[in-house]
Amino acid sequence: MSESALWDELQRAAEVVRSKLGARHPSVGVILGSGLGAFADTLTDAVAIPYGELPGFPSSSVVGHSGRLVAGKVGDTQVLAMQGRVHYYEGHALDRVVFPVRTMVALGARTLVITNAAGGVNPSYRPGDLVLIRDHLNMLGESPLRGPNDDRLGPRFPDMTEAYPATLRAFARERARGLGLELAEGVYCALSGPCYETPAEVRMLATLGADLAGMSTVPEVIAAAHMGARVLGISCVTNQAAGLGVGKLSHAEVTETAERIRGTFTRLIADLLAGIGGVP
């Protein structure tokens, strides 16, 4: 796609959303990962737009991801929420995978909370732990920024040094403590999936400095950084990565853990969204 085609497509999607926003001016965006989609239903004064109505948006095939952009309030903060995301393993090109997050940033969401389910590569993690993402490894072998660059969106060679600013992580740790939660911090590694890693791959990831393994988030963070938005990333450790626990991995285990931790995770997300826009 040429650089101006992406820009034009983004303006069209943003315009459709804007036409439904009324007086809402979102400043914070959130991507609701596995098990968290229902949080979008708790936004007040909300308006929901199915992805299918938004030009350029990919359609999600994963069961349980309803695929809507929801605008509404958490406390006094105007929020845009992605209820469902698409993944690289579904077959979408990375520029499609990141199109919804680009739309949120284009609409004014300069701070993003990006959540996911991940396998725990760090042996100290237990299923149900919530971990702040300090940094990432991109092992997708690809970037959503590959191809022509539109300087109106961001620079050709974006800096990634502070893609996950320490200020946002400190804020999240403090808010979590208020809820009685201690959040660890770790490095998230994105893999293409859809099979889970082999035990040998998990040992490799640990050697490379990964604490978490997952199949999302990194393309979205790269696109957000490209557009100058800042990200707070939070993983729900749904399982110990392959070879670290007993027995085999299953999607059922992943969804069960996500479901078990949903109440806690949801309370934390609500608390974070309400205050994060004001973090310097």
Ligand code: HPA
């Ligand atoms: N590996 C990769 N992605 C995942 C995992 C895992 O173990 N668990 C949840 N998403």
